[in-house]
Amino acid sequence: MTTITEPAPRGIGRRVGRQALDWLPAVVVFAAGIALWQGIVVGFHIQEFLLPKPTSIADTFWKQKHALWDAGLYTFKEALGGFALGCGLGVLVAMVFAAWRPLGRTFMPYAVAANAIPIIAFAPIMNDWFGLLNPFSKMAIVAVLCFFPVMINTLRGLTSVHPSAIELMQSYAAGRISQFRRVRIPNSLPHLFTGLKVATVLSMIGAIVGEYFGGPTDALGVRILNDSSYGNFTQAWAGIMMASVFGIVFYGLIATLESLTTRWHPSALAFRPE
Amino acid sequence: MPAVAIKGVSKSFRAGVTALTGIDLEVEPREFVSLIGPSGCGKSTLLRIIGDLINPSAGSVSVNGKSAEQARRDHDYGIVFQDAVLYDWRTVAKNISLPLELLRWSRTRRSARVDEMLELVELSGFGSHYPWQLSGGMQQRVSIARALSFSPSLLLMDEPFGALDEMTRERLNAELLRIWQETGSTIVFVTHSIPEAVFLSTRVVVMSPRPGRIASIVEIDLPQPRTTATREEPRFFELVTEVRERLAAGGALRGETQEPALAEEAS
Numbered sequence: 139m140t141t142i143t144e145p146a147p148r149g150i151g152r153r154v155g156r157q158a159l160d161w162l163p164a165v166v167v168f169a170a171g172i173a174l175w176q177g178i179v180v181g182f183h184i185q186e187f188l189l190p191k192p193t194s195i196a197d198t199f200w201k202q203k204h205a206l207w208d209a210g211l212y213t214f215k216e217a218l219g220g221f222a223l224g225c226g227l228g229v230l231v232a233m234v235f236a237a238w239r240p241l242g243r244t245f246m247p248y249a250v251a252a253n254a255i256p257i258i259a260f261a262p263i264m265n266d267w268f269g270l271l272n273p274f275s276k277m278a279i280v281a282v283l284c285f286f287p288v289m290i291n292t293l294r295g296l297t298s299v300h301p302s303a304i305e306l307m308q309s310y311a312a313g314r315i316s317q318f319r320r321v322r323i324p325n326s327l328p329h330l331f332t333g334l335k336v337a338t339v340l341s342m343i344g345a346i347v348g349e350y351f352g353g354p355t356d357a358l359g360v361r362i363l364n365d366s367s368y369g370n371f372t373q374a375w376a377g378i379m380m381a382s383v384f385g386i387v388f389y390g391l392i393a394t395l396e397s398l399t400t401r402w403h404p405s406a407l408a409f410r411p412e
Numbered sequence: 413m414p415a416v417a418i419k420g421v422s423k424s425f426r427a428g429v430t431a432l433t434g435i436d437l438e439v440e441p442r443e444f445v446s447l448i449g450p451s452g453c454g455k456s457t458l459l460r461i462i463g464d465l466i467n468p469s470a471g472s473v474s475v476n477g478k479s480a481e482q483a484r485r486d487h488d489y490g491i492v493f494q495d496a497v498l499y500d501w502r503t504v505a506k507n508i509s510l511p512l513e514l515l516r517w518s519r520t521r522r523s524a525r526v527d528e529m530l531e532l533v534e535l536s537g538f539g540s541h542y543p544w545q546l547s548g549g550m551q552q553r554v555s556i557a558r559a560l561s562f563s564p565s566l567l568l569m570d571e572p573f574g575a576l577d578e579m580t581r582e583r584l585n586a587e588l589l590r591i592w593q594e595t596g597s598t599i600v601f602v603t604h605s606i607p608e609a610v611f612l613s614t615r616v617v618v619m620s621p622r623p624g625r626i627a628s629i630v631e632i633d634l635p636q637p638r639t640t641a642t643r644e645e646p647r648f649f650e651l652v653t654e655v656r657e658r659l660a661a662g663g664a665l666r667g668e669t670q671e672p673a674l675a676e677e678a679s
Contacts, residue, residue, distance in 0.1 A: 302497040305465050309491045310511045311484055320510070324501040402501045402542045 190372045199376040206358075210380040213349065213358035214388070216273045217341040220280020225337055227281065228288030229330065235289075236296035236322065237314070246293075253286040261348045270352040280344035284337035291333030295326025328403050331396035338392050342385040413477045414438040415566055415598040416462055421471030422623075423457055430623035431457045435471065437617065437626065439600060441565070444592055446601045446609035446616045448655065449662070454624025455602045456570050462600060463489050463568050476565060483566075487515065490559030490597075494571040496551035498543040504554050505530070505539035511562045529557040532591060549580040556588070560595060567592075567599045573608070582640075585611055589638055606659070610634075610651045611643060618655060620662030627662030630655050 172192050178184065179191045186194075199206065235242030261279045268275035299322055307317045349359025358381055365374035416439040423432040431454040439445050447455040460466045462473055464480035475483035483489065490511075498507050508529050509522045517525070530536045533553040543551055552572055559567060573581040585608060592599055603609050609616045613632050620627040632651055634642055642648055 300495070300497060302493045302495060303499065305460075306491060306493070306497055308465060309463055309484060309489050310514045311487060312514050316514065321499065324499070327501070400501075402503075402544075 187369065187371045190375050194372050195375045195379060198372045199379050202373070202376060205356075206361075206376060206380040209356055209358040209361050209377070210384050212273075212354070212356060213276075213345045213381070214342075214384045216276040216348070216357075217280055217345040217384075217388070219273065220277035220344060221284050221337055221341040223277060224281035224284030224341075225288045225334060228285045228333065228337075229292050231285075232289045232292035232296060232326075233318075235293050237318070242293065249286065249289065253290065257282050257286075258344065258347050261344075262351045264348065265351050265353075271354050276345045276348040276353065279348045280341045283340040283344040287336040287340070288330070288333035291329045291336075292326050295329030296322045298329075299325050327400050328396075331392065331400065334392050335389060335396070338389045339385065342381060342388065346381055413441075415441045415443065415476060416600065417474045418458075418462070419472050421458070421461060421468045421473060423454065423461060423466070424469045432461075432468075433623040433625050435624075435626060439598060441598050442596060444589075444599045444601065444612055444614045446603055446613040447619060448603055448606065448609045448616055449619030449624070449627075449659070450604065450621055452624070453619040453621040455619050457624065458619075459568050459570050459600060459602050462566075463491055487511070487562055488565050490562070490564035490567045492552070492555050492559045492567070492569045492572045494574045496543070496548075496555040498551055498554055498558075500543055502543075503539065504535065504541050504543070504546070507543070507554055508558045508561050511558065515562055525561055529561050532560070532594070533557045533587070549576050549584060552576065552584065553587070556591070560591065560597070563595070563597075565597060567597050569599060569601045571602050571604065574603070574605075581605075581608065582643075586638075586640070588612065593637060606652050606655050607643070607648075610648060610655060611638060616655055618658040618662060620659075628658045630658060 175189075176192050179189055235245065258279065260282070264275045264279045268278060296318075303321055303325075304317060307321055312320070346359040346362070349357045350363050353360045355361070355364070358377055362374050362377040362381070365371070365377060416437070418435050418437045421432060421435040422430070424430045435458060437445075447458060449455050457466065461468050462475065462480065464473075464484040473480040475488055478486065478488075498504075499510065502510065505523070505526045508526045509517075512522045512525060526539065527536070530539055533556055535550060535553055535557070538546065538550070538554075543554070546554065556572070559569075573584050576584065588599075589612060601609075601612060610632055611634075616630040616632060618627045618630065619625065630651065634645070634647060634651070
């Protein structure tokens with residue numbers, strides 16, 4: 139806290155070089171993990187239905203990349219739609235609860251209790267409500283999944299403001315809206331992004347598991363389910379791989395957005411090279 | 413017209429704690445008045461009542477001839493707390509210009525004033541830094557610059573140097589005196605450091621706890637401008653001793669505080 143830190147060196151080349159170096163250990167671990175997997179499957183003659191070789195998964199993935207991409211995109215759209223709906227609602231409700239505390243105090247226990255319900259269990263019911271083939275049935279379950287972590291985290295961010303920070307705004311005769319805009323909302327951003335990152339993961343899980351209970355045949359979850367039922371294990375694994383690609387990219391996008399909007403946060407330092 | 417006129421102010425909190433009782437005090441324009449006393453004597457509470465951040469249970473406060481609330485609406489106050497309370501998401505320059513934004517100053521006028529303020533607190537060149545990149549002493553200087561940016565007539569400071577080391581504290585004391593001379597503002601300053609109160613003030617208000625009240629007032633007749641040499645003058649030590657004795661007479665230095673600083677916490 140007491141030192142003056144120089145900003146990271148400028149220049150794209152040096153920055154990229156530095157980042158590549160930072161990522162090197164992670165890349166090595168990844169490669170080693172894949173190699174180990176391959177070695178174990180080959181070495182112990184493990185049956186394909188138990189665990190396919192990474193090379194055959196990659197091979198299948200490459201051969202079916204167009205079909206997998208289309209299926210992945212379909213499922214991702216469901217995840218994204220539900221994510222937008224659930225997160226938007228989560229932020230909105232958090233703002234209302236933060237603005238009218240008695241309301242928050244009344245409903246928060248129910249929100250916390252509802253958060254403990256395994257919401258994914260409602261997926262078949264959503265399919266009944268909105269129709270198996272209607273993407274909205276998956277969006278609905280995703281939205282409910284995303285709602286709670288975003289709402290609870292945002293509310294914490296909006297309310298965990300240093301009391302003096304509010305007193306200071308009062309001493310400037312700033313109104314409540316100004317206090318929200320200039321203090322509470324910026325203060326909530328790191329918390330909001332914690333919720334959003336959890337929600338990215340939940341949204342892909344929600345969409346795929348929702349599809350396990352039924353959906354159009356060109357959806358990723360339905361493909362994975364059918365492939366594993368009919369013994370096409372490598373194809374099922376390739377489907378999971380496509381789901382992972384979408385999940386990781388989605389998470390990465392939100393994390394990038396976070397680092398762009400919360401550069402000022404001291405925690406940004408934690409992942410910045412010395 | 414006094415800058416601050418406090419008449420018969422008392423404050424009780426819901427828990428039944430009487431934080432302040434029967435406070436009468438007038439502060440003239442351009443005065444530097446320190447409130448000193450042990451934890452629980454209600455000095456921070458009194459400061460917040462002057463600043464219209466909390467309401468007194470009884471009595472009245474007028475600032476520049478207006479009610480405290482009107483004075484707050486008119487931006488008569490600049491406040492500095494013990495923590496710098498900088499907004500993490502704003503650069504140093506943007507922290508200083510926050511009150512100016514709320515006053516709807518134009519961008520060019522704001523940035524000119526920010527440069528002026530950075531110079532005043534000797535932080536030129538740090539405008540684009542974020543708060544976490546600064547040391548505690550630098551953060552507190554930013555906080556002072558922010559409080560002064562809109563030229564409030566009254567500066568309220570709540571133990572602003574309490575969390576700093578002795579060397580930084582003495583340097584910032586000298587800087588504060590220089591700023592006070594340059595800006596011509598009135599300062600009400602809460603501290604629990606006797607030498608700090610004596611070095612800075614024109615008057616020291618000695619408070620005693622349970623319930624918080626004014627025990628006595630010590631006129632500080634040390635000549636202006638005060639420098640490091642002031643701290644070594646015999647008169648300085650006499651005044652320090654006098655304030656200490658008044659504190660002791662008020663019960664402040666007698667044994668340990670039996671009650672925790674309820675009033676301070678509640679405020």
